[in-house]
Amino acid sequence: xxxxxxNGCIGCGTCVAxxxxxxIRLNKQTKxxxxxxxxxCQICHLCxxxxxxxxxxxxxxxxxxxxxxxx
Amino acid sequence: MxxxxxxxxxxxxxxxxxxxxxxxxxxxxxxxxxxxxxxxxNEADVAYEDLEADVLVIGxxxxxxxxxxxxxxxxxxVMIVSKGRLGASGQTPFxxxxxxxxxxKEKVSLDExxxxxxxxxxxxxxxxxxxxxxxHSLARVAELREWGFFDSPLYNNAFSKPIGQRNIPLIExxxxxxxxxxxxxxxxxxxxxxxxxxLYFFKAxxxxxxTGAGGFKPNGFPICDLTHDGxxxxxxxxAMVTGKEWNDGHAGxxxxxxxxxxxxxxxxxxxxxxxxxxxxxxxxxxxxxxAYKTGNPVNTRGPGMATANVVGGPYRPAEFQRxxxxxxxxxxxxAKRAPSGGRGDRRPxxxxxxxxxxxxxPMMGTSVGGSSxxxxxxxxxxxxxxxxxxxxxxxxxxxxxxALGSYMAGAIYTQVGSSLAGSAVQGAIAGEAAAxxxxxxxxxxxxxxxxxxxxxxxxxxxKRDAGYSPAWVTQTLQGIMIPNFIIYIKKENLMRAAxxxxxxxxxxxxxxxxxxxxxxxxxxxxxxxxIISAExxxxxxxxxxxxxCSHYRLDYPDMDNENWQAWINIYKGEDGNMQxxxxxxxxxxxxxEL
Numbered sequence: 001x002x003x004x005x006x007n008g009c010i011g012c013g014t015c016v017a018x019x020x021x022x023x024i025r026l027n028k029q030t031k032x033x034x035x036x037x038x039x040x041c042q043i044c045h046l047c048x049x050x051x052x053x054x055x056x057x058x059x060x061x062x063x064x065x066x067x068x069x070x071x
Numbered sequence: 072m073x074x075x076x077x078x079x080x081x082x083x084x085x086x087x088x089x090x091x092x093x094x095x096x097x098x099x100x101x102x103x104x105x106x107x108x109x110x111x112x113n114e115a116d117v118a119y120e121d122l123e124a125d126v127l128v129i130g131x132x133x134x135x136x137x138x139x140x141x142x143x144x145x146x147x148x149v150m151i152v153s154k155g156r157l158g159a160s161g162q163t164p165f166x167x168x169x170x171x172x173x174x175x176k177e178k179v180s181l182d183e184x185x186x187x188x189x190x191x192x193x194x195x196x197x198x199x200x201x202x203x204x205x206x207h208s209l210a211r212v213a214e215l216r217e218w219g220f221f222d223s224p225l226y227n228n229a230f231s232k233p234i235g236q237r238n239i240p241l242i243e244x245x246x247x248x249x250x251x252x253x254x255x256x257x258x259x260x261x262x263x264x265x266x267x268x269x270l271y272f273f274k275a276x277x278x279x280x281x282t283g284a285g286g287f288k289p290n291g292f293p294i295c296d297l298t299h300d301g302x303x304x305x306x307x308x309x310a311m312v313t314g315k316e317w318n319d320g321h322a323g324x325x326x327x328x329x330x331x332x333x334x335x336x337x338x339x340x341x342x343x344x345x346x347x348x349x350x351x352x353x354x355x356x357x358x359x360x361x362a363y364k365t366g367n368p369v370n371t372r373g374p375g376m377a378t379a380n381v382v383g384g385p386y387r388p389a390e391f392q393r394x395x396x397x398x399x400x401x402x403x404x405x406a407k408r409a410p411s412g413g414r415g416d417r418r419p420x421x422x423x424x425x426x427x428x429x430x431x432x433p434m435m436g437t438s439v440g441g442s443s444x445x446x447x448x449x450x451x452x453x454x455x456x457x458x459x460x461x462x463x464x465x466x467x468x469x470x471x472x473x474a475l476g477s478y479m480a481g482a483i484y485t486q487v488g489s490s491l492a493g494s495a496v497q498g499a500i501a502g503e504a505a506a507x508x509x510x511x512x513x514x515x516x517x518x519x520x521x522x523x524x525x526x527x528x529x530x531x532x533x534k535r536d537a538g539y540s541p542a543w544v545t546q547t548l549q550g551i552m553i554p555n556f557i558i559y560i561k562k563e564n565l566m567r568a569a570x571x572x573x574x575x576x577x578x579x580x581x582x583x584x585x586x587x588x589x590x591x592x593x594x595x596x597x598x599x600x601x602i603i604s605a606e607x608x609x610x611x612x613x614x615x616x617x618x619x620c621s622h623y624r625l626d627y628p629d630m631d632n633e634n635w636q637a638w639i640n641i642y643k644g645e646d647g648n649m650q651x652x653x654x655x656x657x658x659x660x661x662x663x664e665l
Contacts, residue, residue, distance in 0.1 A: 002330075017156045017243065017244070018159045018227075020155050020156075020159070020161070020164075020296040021296050022244075022265055022593065036590070037590055039542060040590075040594070042294075042295035042329070043329055043330040044165065044293040045332040045340075046159055046339075049225060049340060050159070050225060050227070060327035060332075060333045061330075062290070062327070062329035062330065064329075065542065065546055067550070068543070070539065071540055
């Protein structure tokens with residue numbers, strides 16, 4: 001996991017728009033941002049830097065997918 | 072028709088989508104409307120929108136910004152489309168140093184600057200573009216200052232200012248997959264929304280590719296959204312492409328190798344600064360060579376020291392040798408460095424304190440290679456320019472910044488901070504040139520037959536019930552291409568082996584890429600572009616039977632000035648196969664001198 005959590009989200013959508021690799025989406029029900037495609041996070045922190053309420057926490061770890069024969 | 076309750080009806084959907092598109096077009100700051108991705112593709116629910124402009128700018132980084140502004144100011148009806156967000160995708164948001172050449176202040180003349188770059192580049196630079204970057208840099212920086220670029224570490228606001236003032240329509244989160252050519256010239260482009268099941272067709276007299284560079288979604292560099300999209304879609308319609316044998320040699324750190332933010336200290340959070348004239352010969356594959364010979368940990372105490380026990384390796388011109396310990400390397404956009412004169416050399420960012428003058432921090436700990444794998448030196452790869460106006464061999468198609476193989480800095484990193492400046496300068500030149508072109512030509516209609524083919528190609532991965540996931544194909548491609556002994560320290564038998572694997576991906580897996588939603592559809596198209604780019608990289612690297620700048624062949628370790636004072640251009644032959652041919656250094660594609 002790279003974006004660890006989004007806590008205190010006000011649902012403005014800035015992080016969704018800002019993420020270069022489209023990791024975050026707004027949840028239709030909760031109207032808050034959620035980590036939708038964590039495997040594509042490039043750990044660049046742009047979402048955190050643009051977030052107006054500092055809601056995003058990011059860790060430097062990224063799990064590498066296991067190697068398989070087809071997928 | 073029975074509908075899932077979570078699915079909007081077609082009518083509702085089109086209304087919602089049009090609303091968002093409309094909202095986006097009045098200004099870049101409207102952020103409502105994103106939602107969960109829709110999963111099931113129902114052909115009848117796919118929406119279409121046709122848009123029109125004289126000049127379509129693809130990409131919202133530094134090149135795209137200036138291309139749009141200058142084309143607009145030259146009288147053209149302009150539109151920008153970006154798969155990300157203005158000033159917040161591609162490499163632009165991470166570039167913190169911008170070069171200026173101020174003739175009143177610099178001690179070296181413009182001629183001396185160009186000559187010094189050419190000496191470091193060992194003939195690989197296009198001196199016309201080298202000079203153009205320096206000549207125009209001051210004016211572009213002045214405009215950026217006026218827009219507030221230097222006031223914040225985040226560029227979206229500053230970029231939005233000139234675009235908003237001019238009411239230039241901006242469409243974000245739309246991935247362009249196709250350039251459209253009719254009757255031998257540009258007719259437009261097509262792509263899809265990452266948020267909705269919606270396809271876009273753009274009719275345009277001229278297109279400027281400001282799509283940046285690309286890589287194999289490597290770990291540790293902020294280029295995982297860059298997959299050479301512009302290069303590959305231009306190649307598909309007959310454009311010539313160059314520079315695929317060169318490499319950017321950035322390494323990363325072994326601990327949390329994927330964490331590019333951490334790798335650069337806190338550089339990404341800094342406001343941008345200015346850089347002046349400094350000429351280097353850096354960021355090639357010297358460290359890759361040492362790593363190949365000695366294994367990890369690589370002694371990174373500087374080239375002189377690091378290579379003391381290692382024989383051979385990439386050639387470095389005598390005047391650009393370094394002595395003493397290395398200090399730092401430039402960031403993705405070539406951040407400001409320590410003054411030249413003995414200190415500093417290519418080495419990866421490693422954390423630690425940020426130097427006050429702006430460069431990335433000194434490194435500590437063990438390094439790993441391939442941080443920017445799949446990317447060449449800035450502006451050494453991309454579309455072949457046929458003149459100094461950023462024009463390609465396809466009438467109406469222009470490129471600027473990292474999407475243009477201008478060889479502004481050559482095939483080695485020669486100029487500090489020039490990447491961002493070059494993108495600004497070339498964007499402006501291309502914008503004015505494209506506006507001029509579009510005022511002279513009539514719009515060409517996009518034929519119905521082309522539309523149908525393109526629609527089918529865009530949506531194909533969504534329609535497959537079985538196939539291969541883009542993530543798995545990408546991971547497999549990374550395993551083939553990124554090892555040091557394939558892409559960096561090259562030899563014929565291993566490159567031929569890798570090419571065989573890549574051709575398998577191209578012929579069998581690429582046609583079976585599947586996508587379960589619009590996010591994955593983008594990944595599928597990006598994966599295709601990476602596969603074609605890998606084929607280009609291997610074929611160009613095999614063809615270049617010498618070593619020079621950032622291209623190193625273990626089986627041809629010397630420079631071959633008799634046969635290889637030439638760039639390699641790649642194009643699609645009439646039979647659809649990839650063709651490669653030489654273009655002598657110092658010439659335009661038609662053979663005339665620069």
